[in-house]
Structure formats: C-alpha cells, structure tokens
Amino acid sequence: MIxxxxxxxxxxxxxxxxxxxxxxxxxxxxxxxxxSQIDVxxxxxxxxIPNLVETVKGYxxxxxxxxxxxxxxxxxxxxxxQQGPAARAQAENAxxxxxxxxxxxxxxxxxxxxNQNFLGLQTELANTEDKIAxxxxxxxxxxxxxxxxxxxxxxxxxxxxxxxxARDLFQAYGDERGPVQVRF
Numbered sequence: 005m006i007x008x009x010x011x012x013x014x015x016x017x018x019x020x021x022x023x024x025x026x027x028x029x030x031x032x033x034x035x036x037x038x039x040s041q042i043d044v045x046x047x048x049x050x051x052x053i054p055n056l057v058e059t060v061k062g063y064x065x066x067x068x069x070x071x072x073x074x075x076x077x078x079x080x081x082x083x084x085x086q087q088g089p090a091a092r093a094q095a096e097n098a099x100x101x102x103x104x105x106x107x108x109x110x111x112x113x114x115x116x117x118x119n120q121n122f123l124g125l126q127t128e129l130a131n132t133e134d135k136i137a138x139x140x141x142x143x144x145x146x147x148x149x150x151x152x153x154x155x156x157x158x159x160x161x162x163x164x165x166x167x168x169x170a171r172d173l174f175q176a177y178g179d180e181r182g183p184v185q186v187r188f
C-alpha cells in the first residue's frame with residue numbers, strides 16, 4: 005500500500021515538472037515571438053528612412069549634417085540587429101533622437117512641411133513608431149511573465165534544470181529617457 009502511495013506521489017511530481025517545463029517553453033516561445041514582432045517593425049522603419057531622407061534632401065541640401073546623422077543612426081541600428089535587446093534598444097533610441105532632429109528640421113522649411121511625399125512618409129513613420137512602442141510593450145510583458153515563472157517556486161527548480169534563464173527587457177538607457185533635444 006505504501007509503495008502505491010509513493011509511486012502516486014512520484015507520478016504526480018513528474019506530471020507537475022512536465023507541466024512546469026511545458027509552461028516555460030510556451031513562455032519562452034511567446035517572448036521570442038514578441039521580439040520578432042519588434043524586428044518586423046524596426047525593418048519597416050529602416051525601409052522608410054531612406055525615402056524620408058531623400059525627400060528632405062531636395063529641400064534642405066545644406067542641412068547635410070542632420071541627414072548624415074539619420075543615415076548613420078539607421079546603419080548602426082541595422083548593424084546591431086543581431087545583438088541582444090540592450091544593444092538594440094540603445095541603437096534604436098539613438099535613431100529615434102536623430103529622427104526627432106530631422107522632423108524639427110522640417111519645421112524650418114514650410115514647403116517641405118506641405119510636400120505630400122514628406123507628409124505621407126512622416127505619417128507612415130509615426131504609425132511605425134506607434135507599432136514599435138506597442139511591440140516593445142508586448143515583448144516586455146512577455147519577458148516579465150517568463151522571468152517571473154523562471155524565478156518563482158516551484159518552476160524555478162524546473163527552470164534551473166531546463167536551462168531557462170532570465171531575459172533582458174527592451175528599454176531605454178541613460179539620456180534616452182528624456183525628451184529629444186534639437187539644436188541647430
């Protein structure tokens with residue numbers, strides 16, 4: 005009789021461990037999918053930027069420094085695309101700041117502000133920025149749920165044996181948290 009009880013407890017423990025493991029796999033896949041959604045929106049942003057820069061070039065040829073900074077920030081962001089969330093967040097925040105300077109530049113050129121190509125690109129970029137913000141929030145929520153599961157009892161035991169480790173959030177660092185400063 006005691007043998008059956010011990011066997012029943014062992015079977016229950018194995019089932020609980022399997023359930024915890026499967027839950028951790030599900031959460032890991034969810035945060036990986038969320039990160040890929042950020043990547044989709046960032047690629048969309050990268051594709052829009054060259055068109056925006058070319059449109060602005062026609063009106064503001066002497067503002068070369070700002071245009072070069074946008075292109076450089078875009079290229080840097082693309083270069084770090086295969087790195088972790090921390091490096092990507094830093095590069096993306098720098099790109100966001102240079103885009104802010106580009107849009108401030110447009111304020112100095114009334115004809116540019118009225119240009120349909122510029123307005124269309126600006127709208128598309130603004131929509132993309134909103135989607136990026138949402139994707140970052142979704143990713144961070146998925147990572148938070150995953151990290152909580154890997155650190156809570158009893159799933160932390162399964163996480164330790166299964167190689168599940170805490171993940172970084174996609175966040176702004178240092179000065180990127182403040183408003184964009186535009187100086188000419």
